[in-house]
Amino acid sequence: MPLEEAIRLGHKHGSDHRNQYPLALLLEEHYLGMTINHTPPSDFGSMREFSLAITLHMFLLPTDAGGMVSYLGIRSSGSLDPTMERVFLTAKGALYLEEHREKRKDRIWSIVLGFATGFLVATSTAWVRSRFGW
Numbered sequence: 001m002p003l004e005e006a007i008r009l010g011h012k013h014g015s016d017h018r019n020q021y022p023l024a025l026l027l028e029e030h031y032l033g034m035t036i037n038h039t040p041p042s043d044f045g046s047m048r049e050f051s052l053a054i055t056l057h058m059f060l061l062p063t064d065a066g067g068m069v070s071y072l073g074i075r076s077s078g079s080l081d082p083t084m085e086r087v088f089l090t091a092k093g094a095l096y097l098e099e100h101r102e103k104r105k106d107r108i109w110s111i112v113l114g115f116a117t118g119f120l121v122a123t124s125t126a127w128v129r130s131r132f133g134w
Contacts, residue, residue: 003034004082007056017057017071023087024052031093035085 010019026032028049040051054074059082061069069076089097128134 001087002083003036003085003087004059006087007059007082011060017053020053020056021049023056024049026093027052027087029092030090031096032087033090034087036080 006023007020010023012019023032027034027038038052038055040048054071055076058069058071058074058076059080061071063069067077
């Protein structure tokens with residue numbers, strides 16, 4: 001999917017960079033990938049998702065007369081076009097979704113088998129009581 005579309009999924013009118021944290025965390029944990037190689041500034045240290053959330057939010061902001069985007073004291077030339085960049089599911093993300101799907105299927109089967117067993121036991125007990133007068 002285009003990066004711009006992925007960014008807009010989390011965007012709300014009048015929002016700030018905090019709405020981009022879900023996407024930033026999925027990208028930082030490598031469940032999703034993107035065609036942009038994001039390298040945060042060295043002063044961000046262990047706050048890589050903070051830097052990425054700001055970067056993603058800045059793609060939504062308008063440029064000034066000089067073609068620059070400013071947000072929280074950070075200025076960017078905005079040379080990347082988010083409509084041309086892509087966000088994609090990585091192997092780790094696909095594996096996570098498959099594990100989630102399998103767990104859900106297992107839970108449903110457990111519930112169905114539990115109800116079937118309960119029904120069978122109740123029916124058998126009722127039949128035995130009616131047949132033998134217990």
